[in-house]
Amino acid sequence: MERKTLSVTGMSCNGCEQTVENALQNVESVTRVDADHEGDTVEVVAEDDIANEDIEAAIEDAGYDVAP
Numbered sequence: 488m489e490r491k492t493l494s495v496t497g498m499s500c501n502g503c504e505q506t507v508e509n510a511l512q513n514v515e516s517v518t519r520v521d522a523d524h525e526g527d528t529v530e531v532v533a534e535d536d537i538a539n540e541d542i543e544a545a546i547e548d549a550g551y552d553v554a555p
Contacts, residue, residue, distance in 0.1 A: 488518075489533045494554035495546055498524035503551070510549035514541055527554070 498504060504522035507529055511520040519532040531542055543553045 489536055490530065491533075491537070491539070491542065492528055492530045493539075493542060493546070494527055495522070495529050495551050496527060496554050497551040498522065498527065500524060506549050507546060507551055510545045511542065514545050 495507060498507060501524070504524050507522040508520040511517055511529065511531055514531075514533075514537065516533045516535045516537055517531055518534055520529065522529040529546070531537070546553050
């Protein structure tokens with residue numbers, strides 16, 4: 488299992504959290520996602536190693552930005 492926490496900008500409500508979570512659930516090997524708009528973070532748990540680029544691409548495709 489691999490766990491990553493990323494900073495995400497642009498989330499302002501529970502609906503934003505759900506959008507990010509739904510986008511990441513479609514990434515291969517992701518088993519759990521927890522987005523937090525108040526903390527501007529998303530925690531991703533995957534069965535296997537997962538590239539940050541795959542996570543970032545899904546977040547950006549959903550309309551949000553990953554902070555460095």
